[in-house]
Amino acid sequence: MSDQRRRRGPRGDITADGLAAAATAVLATVGPEGLSLRAVAREAGVTPTAIYTYYDDMAALRNRVGDDFLGRLDLGLLRAGSPEQALHAFLDHGLALFANSPGSVALLASQRIAGPHSLALNEALLDFFVDRVGHDLPGAVAATALVVEWVHGASMLAPSAPVTSAFRAALSRVDPARHPRTVEAFALPADESAVLELLVTAVTTVRSP
CATH class of the missing domain: 1.10.357 (Tetracycline Repressor; domain 2)
Known part of the structure; x- marks a missing residue:
């Protein structure tokens, strides 16, 4: 199975960028204390296990969200x-x-x-x-x-x-x-x-x- 096919996840419309955007929305609403696997999955409209197709764990997703934020600096x-x-x-x-x-x-x-x-x-x-x-x-x-x-x-x-x-x-x-x-x-x-x-x-x- 190719890496591209493996990383499609349970649904073809799930993307790493989309999950990061969902996590960012959760973070803005409830802060880092509420940034959980279930909260992100609920915001993205996916199952919690689907997130692991793109991120090894919540620490990796949090890292992505933090890095995206720093990318907003000019x-x-x-x-x-x-x-x-x-x-x-x-x-x-x-x-x-x-x-x-x-x-x-x-x-x-x-x-x-x-x-x-x-x-x-x-x-x-x-x-x-x-x-x-x-x-x-x-x-x-x-x-x-x-x-x-x-x-x-x-x-x-x-x-x-x-x-x-x-x-x-x-x-x-x-x-x-x-x-x-x-x-x-x-x-x-x-x-x-x-x-x-x-x-x-x-x-x-x-x-x-």
């Missing part, structure tokens, strides 16, 4: 304008995409993704930091890790950023005199752009050997 932004402008635009774009995709962000935090899009992203960032900024490869690796981890961390923590009544109540039970600079900082307006500018400046500055 890597061309890293080639436009000055290095500082390019990285700023790319990070703004990435933060906006992540903010609108909390399920995908949670999935990326739950398992390491390996696929054509994730590797293309890593390669594009390494190329950017070596060819455009001037880092050596170890420096580019460090800068790439810092940028990726910051975007992930900022996206994961964003939902807890607003000041709630519970936070104010907890804060009122702490003696402010012991933390004067923190209290002063709380009174300042939030400035996410300043954080981004600091990050961009840090990773686009090459130290002399």
Whole structure:
């Protein structure tokens, strides 16, 4: 039996892309906790066992979904304008995409993704930091890790950023005199752009050997 025939599955209209799309829809609705074999099968209108024709297990399907999400990042932004402008635009774009995709962000935090899009992203960032900024490869690796981890961390923590009544109540039970600079900082307006500018400046500055 040929590989093409073997991979047709129980129904000729079942495809790996279709199953990945169904899994993405489930993820957007219920998050990674609800991304189960049965949920994906129900969304795709297939039997759970049909999924195994195209994916070895749920980890493989989750990997595909995570990699597809990373494929939505516009890597061309890293080639436009000055290095500082390019990285700023790319990070703004990435933060906006992540903010609108909390399920995908949670999935990326739950398992390491390996696929054509994730590797293309890593390669594009390494190329950017070596060819455009001037880092050596170890420096580019460090800068790439810092940028990726910051975007992930900022996206994961964003939902807890607003000041709630519970936070104010907890804060009122702490003696402010012991933390004067923190209290002063709380009174300042939030400035996410300043954080981004600091990050961009840090990773686009090459130290002399």
